[in-house]
Amino acid sequence: MKDLGVGLALTAVVTGVMYVVWGTEALVPGLTFGLLAAVLNAVAVALLKSGLKGAYAKTLARWGMGMGLRLLGVALFTLAVVREPEMFSALPTAIGYVGVLLPLLFYEMRLLR
Numbered sequence: 001m002k003d004l005g006v007g008l009a010l011t012a013v014v015t016g017v018m019y020v021v022w023g024t025e026a027l028v029p030g031l032t033f034g035l036l037a038a039v040l041n042a043v044a045v046a047l048l049k050s051g052l053k054g055a056y057a058k059t060l061a062r063w064g065m066g067m068g069l070r071l072l073g074v075a076l077f078t079l080a081v082v083r084e085p086e087m088f089s090a091l092p093t094a095i096g097y098v099g100v101l102l103p104l105l106f107y108e109m110r111l112l113r
Contacts, residue, residue, distance in 0.1 A: 003045045007038025007104055014099040018092055026092040033077060033088075033096035040069045041104040048111065073097055 011034030018026035044066025051062030077097055080088040 001042075003104070003107075004038060004042040006107060007041055007100060008035070010100045010103055011035055011038055011096075014096060018095060022092055025089065026096075029080075029088045029093035030096040033073075033080075033093050034100040036073055036076065037097050037100040037104065040073050041101060041108070044069050045108055045111070048108075052111065070101065073101070 011031065014034050015027060015030035018030045047062045047066050047069075048059070051059045074097075077093055081090045081093055
């Protein structure tokens, strides 16, 4: 649950910065894809945590599932930008997703201690 809280805080910060730069047109993509990144990462971390105590193959499989979830976010980004370009401009949408996901990936490194 702590991972999701960090993701929500990052979503608020990234969306706030995007609001200052682009105005109201950045709110929907920032919030939508920031929340998507936070949720996908929280699920990926939960998968990884459940596999850390097991064999290496299990840990690697869980890590792969988590990366697949994050890749699903990239596919959803592409779909949103192509299908609804008026609502999801490419740059604010990408920054909303990557701006939340990248710090969360670095934050995830604490599991390896």
